[in-house]
Amino acid sequence: MTRETLRTRMGWLHAWVGFVCGLALVCIFTTGTLAVFDTEITRWMQPEIPALANAQPTDIALDRASRMVRDQQARGMPAFLVLPSARSSVLEILHYDGHEFVGDILDPRTGATIPARATAGGKFFYDFHYSLRGGGVIGVGLVNVLGTGLLVAVGAGIVIHLRALLPDLVMLRLSVSRIRSWLDAHLLAGVLFLPFTVMMGYTGVLVHADRILPATPLATIFRHDAAPARLPASPLALSPVPPLRPLLETARLRLGGRDCGFILFSPDRLGIFASDASGPFMTRDHVDFGLPDGRVLGTTVTRGPVATTLQLMHGLHYARFLPLSLRWLYFVSGLCSTAAIASGMVLFLMKRRRKSGHRAAFRIAEGLCIATITGLPVGILSFLWGNRLLPATLTGREMLEIDVFFFIWAVCGLHGIIRSCCTTSPLSGWREQLVATAALGCGLPLLDAVGDATAWRQWSGIHAGIDGMGALFGVVAACVARRMKDRAA
């Protein structure tokens, strides 16, 4: 009797917390899944960048890059230098624009600026994933609260399904009633990808836990965000930078042979940091050098049980150390976890349609579901289409790409709510947006092919992967739309 009561209460908690948080969690999981390949998506969106396989930066390129960093700092821009890696073969001089790191791309052989189109790139998905474009305090805090909601919903779901958890591990019945099939699909994806979902939810909440449980008063954080630190504008304050090559070699030795990831330049010193890709423990270990002579000031290596645990949590969540094969496993797991949340939301509506389907609140909830589950993919595909269709030399085109994404998504949201509230067949809203996904997804490889054929040859793996995924989603959306049409008929 007690257990039944507990299950009933957990059912309520799972349904409502899952649905309310799920509306945003689908977006967070989808963009997080795409962010697994953020560097690759950025490469796809900048076809002008030539393939420079295993190109090591030359002394000339490094010196030219350090001069550029100093020039930008003299103008008050807090720029830093990102070194080439296995995933990105170029030098980058980046600064934070309030949402993501943007800046110049340099040829690692010559140090010349590569005239690539400005793009929001895959970093947009990364930024959206962890902050919902809401900034460092409100956005990240909201995502953290939603992450906690996910863990609550998952915990409640485990209690509800505990008795059948192991026996029904691979249970899927598609030929029974529609609601039972959706429940099986939800349980299947939810249970099988439970380790991944819990790991990502827990580590995600933990890496930004300070945003909901701040160690410093919130007022301090707000004041810090309101006035971001800027470097002194006077060029006289910036010491000249010695040749970087010997410093990189020294840093590599002092960091235990780990690759160097990026270099931060202060007025009188520079810090060379270990690459995030050098292992599962994502550290900020670095070596400091004094300027202008380049003498070693010290090595900072953070160790200890708490620090190491946090480094592992960061490493597991950011997944920057993973090879390509494991990255794909993360991607597939992310998609299936998203599907688990989305199917739960569909179930929530199905269970209440008969009793509450006529109510305005239900219709709006369904409209929001349409906007989230089918509207978001339309927005994402439009973002990729926008990258190819907007003129490459257009000023401020990176913001226009983002505008395209939000505009199309807003249109989908409006369409979903109108279709849900104003028609007798709410399924038409789902179907029409699935058709839009199918058209945009299947058209993506064609759009890419008529563009720059050189980029296709140079980055064939990346183009095949992204175009292939677009086409695959298009085909899946077309199949679902067709099935819905058949059922309606």
Added chain:
Amino acid sequence: MTILISLLSWTITLSCHAWLQPARYHLPPVSRTIQVAMRIVRVIAPMLALGVALTAGPVAGVLVWCATFSIAGMAVAIVVERLAHH
């Protein structure tokens, strides 16, 4: 190769898991001897998968082990559903 072996091991494990409950999954029943063999495989194959996965390192190994379990489970569920349906 590590991923493939782990995936295969989990596929075998979860297939055995389904076949050990033929009534639940609407599958044809199997003989007592095969059931015993399946029980043994269901215990040994995940350990084999873990052993192989850990060659990629402790952290990456556990990630591979868990991810291949999930993906193999999806594949087995779809195949078992098709078999039961027919």
